[in-house]
Amino acid sequence: MQRRLRIGTRGSKLALIQANDVARRIGIALGLPAEEAAEIVVIKTTGDRVQDRNLSELGGKGLFTKEIEDALLDGGIDLAVHSMKDMPTVLPDGLIIDCTLERVDPRDAFLSSKATSIATLPQGAIVGTSSLRRGAQVKARRPDVTVVPFRGNVDTRLQKLADGVADATLLAMAGLTRMGLLDKVTAPLSTEEILPAVAQGAVGVERRVNDAEVAELLQKLHHVETGLRIAAERATLAVLDGSCRTPIAALALIDGKKLAMRAMILSPDGSEVIETSREGLALDAVALGADAGEELKGRAGSHFFDEV
Numbered sequence: 001m002q003r004r005l006r007i008g009t010r011g012s013k014l015a016l017i018q019a020n021d022v023a024r025r026i027g028i029a030l031g032l033p034a035e036e037a038a039e040i041v042v043i044k045t046t047g048d049r050v051q052d053r054n055l056s057e058l059g060g061k062g063l064f065t066k067e068i069e070d071a072l073l074d075g076g077i078d079l080a081v082h083s084m085k086d087m088p089t090v091l092p093d094g095l096i097i098d099c100t101l102e103r104v105d106p107r108d109a110f111l112s113s114k115a116t117s118i119a120t121l122p123q124g125a126i127v128g129t130s131s132l133r134r135g136a137q138v139k140a141r142r143p144d145v146t147v148v149p150f151r152g153n154v155d156t157r158l159q160k161l162a163d164g165v166a167d168a169t170l171l172a173m174a175g176l177t178r179m180g181l182l183d184k185v186t187a188p189l190s191t192e193e194i195l196p197a198v199a200q201g202a203v204g205v206e207r208r209v210n211d212a213e214v215a216e217l218l219q220k221l222h223h224v225e226t227g228l229r230i231a232a233e234r235a236t237l238a239v240l241d242g243s244c245r246t247p248i249a250a251l252a253l254i255d256g257k258k259l260a261m262r263a264m265i266l267s268p269d270g271s272e273v274i275e276t277s278r279e280g281l282a283l284d285a286v287a288l289g290a291d292a293g294e295e296l297k298g299r300a301g302s303h304f305f306d307e308v
C-alpha cells in the first residue's frame with residue numbers, strides 16, 4: 001500500500017471510536033502504526049444537522065451516509081466506516097460493503113432509575129425513544145406507556161433521561177459498550193423481549209468497487225460469520241423496503257453451518273405484531289432473509305405499509 005488511506009466518518013463520539021478501531025486494524029494488517037497507515041476524515045451529514053425532528057419524517061435511511069458516500073465516489077476518502085444499522089439496503093453505484101467487523105452485542109439496553117425492566121415500569125410511564133422499532137415493541141408489551149421522541153447522540157439521550165424527560169430509554173448495548181458507558185445500563189433486554197434492529201452491533205467498511213488495493217486489504221479485516229448474519233437481516237429489510245416508517249426488527253444467529261433468524265414488523269402503536277423465523281444453511285443467508293421478508297410482507301398486507 002503506497003498511500004496513506006483516508007477513512008471517512010461522521011463526527012459523533014461513537015462514529016469516531018469505530019473509525020479509529022478500523023484504522024487500528026488496518027495498521028495491524030499493514031504492519032504500520034495506525035497513524036501512518038490511515039487518517040480519519042470527519043464528514044458532516046444531513047442527519048447530523050437535523051436535531052429536532054423524527055428522522056423517519058425526513059426519509060430516514062441515507063441521511064447519515066450521503067455526504068460520506070459522495071466523498072468516497074469523488075476520491076476525497078478511500079474508506080468509510082459505518083454502523084451497519086444506519087445503512088440503506090441499496091448502495092450507490094460504484095460502492096460496496098464487503099467488510100464487516102465482528103459483531104458485538106446486538107441487544108438493546110434498558111436504562112431507567114424508576115424500574116429494572118419494561119414489565120415493572122410504573123403504570124403510565126414515559127419511555128423516551130425516537131426509534132419506531134423500540135417504541136412499537138415497548139407499546140406491544142406495555143400499551144399504557146407513553147412514548148416520547150428522544151433524538152440526538154447517545155450522550156444527549158442519557159442527559160435527557162437524567163433530566164427526567166422520560167422514565168426510561170432504550171439504547172444499543174453496542175454503542176454503550178464502545179463508548180465505555182456500560183455502567184449506565186440498568187439491564188440488557190433479551191432478544192425475546194425486544195428484537196434488535198437489522199445489523200445492530202455491526203460495523204461495516206465501504207469502499208469503491210474498483211479499488212482493488214483497498215479490497216485486498218479489507219478482506220483481511222472481514223468477519224465472515226458477521227457478514228452472513230447481516231446479509232440475512234438486510235435481505236429481510238430489502239424486501240420490506242419502501243416502508244421506512246414501518247417498525248422492523250430482525251436477528252440472525254449462526255451455529256456451525258446453520259443460520260437461524262427471527263424477523264418482525266409491527267404497527268407503530270404496537271397493536272399489531274407479525275413475526276416469523278427461518279432456519280437453514282448459513283450460505284443461504286440472503287435467500288432465508290428475503291423469504292422471511294416476503295412472508296411478513298404478505299401477512300401484513302399493503303395497508304400496513306401505507307397507513308402511516
Ligand SMILES: NCc1[nH]cc(CCC(=O)O)c1CC(=O)O
Nearest residue numbers: 083085171172174175200201202
Ligand atoms: N441510530 C443510531 C445508532 N446507530 C448505531 C448505534 C449503536 C451501535 C450499533 O447498533 O451498532 C446507534 C445508537 C443506538 O441505537 O443506541
